[in-house]
Amino acid sequence: MTKYIIKRFLMMIATIFIIATLTFVLMHSIPGSPFDDERTSNPTIQANLEKFYKLDEPMHIQYLYYLKSIVTFDFGPSIKKPNESVNELLARGFPISFELGMVTILVALLSGIILGTLAALRHNGIIDYLAMTFAVVGISVPNFVLATLLIQQVAVNLEWLPAATWSSPLHMILPTLALATGPTAIIARLTRSSMLEVLTQDYIKMARAKGLSPIRIVIRHALRNALMPVVTIMGTMLAGILTGTFVIEKIFAIPGMGKYFVESINNRDYPVIMGSTVFYSAFLVFMLFLVDIIYGLLDPRIKLHRKEGDA
Amino acid sequence: MKKWLIFFVVAIFALVLSACTATKDAGKEKPTETGGEKEEAKTETETQIEKVLYLNNGNEPTSFDPSVGFDAVSWNALNNIMEGLVRLSKDHLAEPATAEKVDVSDDGLTYTFTIRDDAKWSNGDPVLASDFVYGWMHMLDPETASPAAFLAYFIEGAEAYNSGTGTAEAVAIKAVEEKVFEVKLNTPTEAFLNIITNPSFFPVNEKVATGNPTWFAEAATFVGNGPFKLVDWKHDVSFTFAKNENYWDTSTVKLDKVEWAMINDSNTEYQMYQTGELDTSGVPSELAESLMKDPELKNEDQAGLYFYRFNTSMEPFTNKKIRQAFGLAVNQQEMVEFVTKNGEKPAEGFVPYGFIGPDGKEFRDTAGKLVGFDADKAKALLAEGMAEEGYKELPAVTLTYSTSDSHKKIAEALQSKFKEVLGVEVTLQNIEASVFAAEQKEFKYQLSRSSFLFDYADPVNALESFITGSSMNRTTWSDAKYDKLITDIKNETDESKRWEMLIEADAYLMEEMPVFPLYYYNQVTLEKSTVSGIVRHPVGYMDLKWADKN
Numbered sequence: 026m027t028k029y030i031i032k033r034f035l036m037m038i039a040t041i042f043i044i045a046t047l048t049f050v051l052m053h054s055i056p057g058s059p060f061d062d063e064r065t066s067n068p069t070i071q072a073n074l075e076k077f078y079k080l081d082e083p084m085h086i087q088y089l090y091y092l093k094s095i096v097t098f099d100f101g102p103s104i105k106k107p108n109e110s111v112n113e114l115l116a117r118g119f120p121i122s123f124e125l126g127m128v129t130i131l132v133a134l135l136s137g138i139i140l141g142t143l144a145a146l147r148h149n150g151i152i153d154y155l156a157m158t159f160a161v162v163g164i165s166v167p168n169f170v171l172a173t174l175l176i177q178q179v180a181v182n183l184e185w186l187p188a189a190t191w192s193s194p195l196h197m198i199l200p201t202l203a204l205a206t207g208p209t210a211i212i213a214r215l216t217r218s219s220m221l222e223v224l225t226q227d228y229i230k231m232a233r234a235k236g237l238s239p240i241r242i243v244i245r246h247a248l249r250n251a252l253m254p255v256v257t258i259m260g261t262m263l264a265g266i267l268t269g270t271f272v273i274e275k276i277f278a279i280p281g282m283g284k285y286f287v288e289s290i291n292n293r294d295y296p297v298i299m300g301s302t303v304f305y306s307a308f309l310v311f312m313l314f315l316v317d318i319i320y321g322l323l324d325p326r327i328k329l330h331r332k333e334g335d336a
Numbered sequence: 337m338k339k340w341l342i343f344f345v346v347a348i349f350a351l352v353l354s355a356c357t358a359t360k361d362a363g364k365e366k367p368t369e370t371g372g373e374k375e376e377a378k379t380e381t382e383t384q385i386e387k388v389l390y391l392n393n394g395n396e397p398t399s400f401d402p403s404v405g406f407d408a409v410s411w412n413a414l415n416n417i418m419e420g421l422v423r424l425s426k427d428h429l430a431e432p433a434t435a436e437k438v439d440v441s442d443d444g445l446t447y448t449f450t451i452r453d454d455a456k457w458s459n460g461d462p463v464l465a466s467d468f469v470y471g472w473m474h475m476l477d478p479e480t481a482s483p484a485a486f487l488a489y490f491i492e493g494a495e496a497y498n499s500g501t502g503t504a505e506a507v508a509i510k511a512v513e514e515k516v517f518e519v520k521l522n523t524p525t526e527a528f529l530n531i532i533t534n535p536s537f538f539p540v541n542e543k544v545a546t547g548n549p550t551w552f553a554e555a556a557t558f559v560g561n562g563p564f565k566l567v568d569w570k571h572d573v574s575f576t577f578a579k580n581e582n583y584w585d586t587s588t589v590k591l592d593k594v595e596w597a598m599i600n601d602s603n604t605e606y607q608m609y610q611t612g613e614l615d616t617s618g619v620p621s622e623l624a625e626s627l628m629k630d631p632e633l634k635n636e637d638q639a640g641l642y643f644y645r646f647n648t649s650m651e652p653f654t655n656k657k658i659r660q661a662f663g664l665a666v667n668q669q670e671m672v673e674f675v676t677k678n679g680e681k682p683a684e685g686f687v688p689y690g691f692i693g694p695d696g697k698e699f700r701d702t703a704g705k706l707v708g709f710d711a712d713k714a715k716a717l718l719a720e721g722m723a724e725e726g727y728k729e730l731p732a733v734t735l736t737y738s739t740s741d742s743h744k745k746i747a748e749a750l751q752s753k754f755k756e757v758l759g760v761e762v763t764l765q766n767i768e769a770s771v772f773a774a775e776q777k778e779f780k781y782q783l784s785r786s787s788f789l790f791d792y793a794d795p796v797n798a799l800e801s802f803i804t805g806s807s808m809n810r811t812t813w814s815d816a817k818y819d820k821l822i823t824d825i826k827n828e829t830d831e832s833k834r835w836e837m838l839i840e841a842d843a844y845l846m847e848e849m850p851v852f853p854l855y856y857y858n859q860v861t862l863e864k865s866t867v868s869g870i871v872r873h874p875v876g877y878m879d880l881k882w883a884d885k886n
Binding site: 067 | 396398399400401404478479480481482483485486495498499550552553571572573574597598599600601603604607608610611613768769770771772773774775807
């Protein structure tokens with residue numbers, strides 16, 4: 026186990042290094058610079074700015090600075106917000122995105138698994154149809170449409186909840202609903218289909234024959250195996266949701282880190298692009314690692330060292 | 337399987353129905369005015385305690401270091417928590433502010449400012465001439481990398497110091513006495529007082545800044561000298577102003593507090609305006625048409641314009657008549673009425689509205705209508721131009737714009753106009769904004785969209801863009817007569833004569849037509865009827881000094 030973890034850890038570092046290098050190459054291969062905009066662009070001013078951000082150095086030197094910034098995890102000042110370092114931006118935005126993401130994931134997991142299980146148990150019944158209709162709608166309606174509709178109905182027309190910003194638990198309800206619907210639907214569908222398959226297995230018949238209570242069968246025997254596909258997608262889903270979602274954060278004016286991914290690229294804000302990409306990929310790789318460990322816990326047949334051989 | 341389908345159809349139907357009722361409700365809600373009454377009741381109780389204005393800044397300010405925050409999200413705030421030697425009045429004219437007296441030497445080169453005795457910083461320190469020296473030199477220091485520094489190049493020695501070829505000592509900025517500040521310019525610059533209303537020319541409290549180089553980064557350490565003081569700043573969330581009791585003209589200030597949110601979504605902003613969480617809001621583009629007649633809507637000039645650039649080195653736009661033909665085929669009036677629909681004024685020349693000459697008349701009115709739709713003349717000019725160049729067929733034309741829905745609509749309208757009037761098939765090409773900006777500077781496009789926002793309130797600011805070699809030119813157009821005209825304008829000390837030359841330059845530019853203008857920018861704002869006195873200057877920033885809320 027320890028050996029496996031060490032090996033995985035080294036692989037994680039290699040993966041992050043490759044992602045980081047690719048990001049650097051891609052970032053500098055797109056034309057345009059952070060200082061290209063419609064506004065007055067005096068050459069002297071441009072030169073001063075480029076010097077300030079060390080963008081006047083040759084590319085390989087910039088790459089070395091970049092590698093140094095990854096190792097020390099210090100990405101320097103943002104170009105669009107010159108008085109703040111990328112670290113400060115991430116340190117401020119991530120906890121908020123994480124908070125929203127965590128609540129969303131919990132809501133989605135709970136309601137998704139319950140919906141999916143009920144649908145499977147009442148296969149082709151009313152509950153099944155309702156749950157799957159919800160799932161189809163949940164997957165097909167984009168969350169920004171849902172978000173705007175929710176604000177218009179719940180906040181503007183009914184005046185039940187505040188429209189936007191991030192200042193109290195009440196403010197969290199609408200964004201959580203908007204953000205959780207999609208993942209809930211996906212989880213519900215996955216749970217339902219794998220649950221249907223598991224329920225026909227011999228060991229479930231065996232458990233029934235033993236006279237175990239239906240609830241115990243579902244929770245201890247069926248669900249445990251039916252959750253494998255859910256765990257598989259949880260890794261990427263968690264990394265995606267916990268590091269912030271651009272659209273929802275923008276609509277609800279939530280000061281998370283979702284915006285940095287998109288805005289930094291539009292602005293060619295190199296330090297922020299680097300910081301957010303490296304942070305996100307490290308987080309994603311770590312989540313995938315966790316998922317592998319959870320596989321082993323859920324299903325003892327999966328041996329970690331064998332998986333490692335496959336990889 | 338069939339059941340499935342029925343359920344699905346029913347569910348979709350239910351969803352559509354609920355969506356319909358949602359919009360009906362939204363329409364009903366307004367006329368009943370329950371929301372409005374509630375809002376008034378709420379503000380009434382509030383006014384007994386204090387007057388709080390709720391505004392939206394859209395984004396986190398780039399920086400409250402006046403030398404660094406060179407954009408509207410920083411200026412709208414900075415202009416209210418700091419103040420320069422002069423300040424724009426309600427009529428957008430530069431008037432003495434922190435300075436009580438401004439003396440100009442006869443040659444128009446030396447400006448002497450006497451700072452008020454009662455001008456104080458929010459921490460109680462007196463505002464000294466040395467604070468201005470410190471602030472201005474900080475902007476010019478190449479290490480600061482201030483994007484605003486070029487505005488100070490009018491000052492003797494400033495450009496050399498900023499570009500690293502000169503020394504700080506050679507910059508003609510000095511504190512003659514404790515309260516007397518003196519600046520020497522390279523050339524007499526009519527717009528100088530206007531230029532220094534820009535936040536980049538605000539003073540910096542030298543004592544505070546030398547003690548803490550990042551004094552501007554947090555509300556706790558920020559020291560200003562404006563009508564308001566910064567009392568709270570939650571980064572990326574909000575900031576709060578309170579009335580500054582140390583301000584020299586504090587009796588004029590009526591608001592007790594200003595709460596600024598940072599909502600970067602125009603629909604959400606409008607929805608919060610509807611719920612009463614904001615006192616003003618922009619207009620979401622989808623609602624522009626229906627909100628244009630709203631009694632709470634204010635439509636004000638903004639000094640800037642939307643225009644297109646020809647590349648005068650690329651065929652067929654090397655020919656002046658062909659450029660003119662394309663320019664005349666554009667219908668500015670139709671463009672604002674049916675395409676942009678945001679209440680803008682159609683362009684009639686390169687300089688927008690909002691500039692008053694020494695004769696008291698609007699620049700645009702004196703200069704007259706220089707561009708406008710004329711199908712017959714456009715056709716005739718195209719034929720003449722093609723004959724001059726010996727074209728049997730017009731070389732292919734590609735129109736390039738930066739990716740965005742609004743730019744696309746305009747580009748498509750232009751394309752159909754060129755087809756309809758000139759019979760020319762123009763190919764459209766859209767490019768991501770940063771790439772577009774870079775490639776336009778490299779002269780890679782034949783015909784491309786552009787915009788201009790004034791840095792200071794003088795027509796020359798827009799006109800000087802097109803002198804040979806200017807980084808704002810981006811057309812490769814070069815004309816010795818025009819270059820000389822702009823140089824003469826900059827050296828002219830006689831106001832009326834200078835104004836005539838500006839009008840001549842505008843006319844000449846439109847005649848040569850390296851660019852054709854479409855419309856002038858405006859600022860449309862929804863503002864609750866309880867709010868009054870917010871001044872939005874055509875150049876620059878919002879002023880809350882005279883704002884009130886009842």
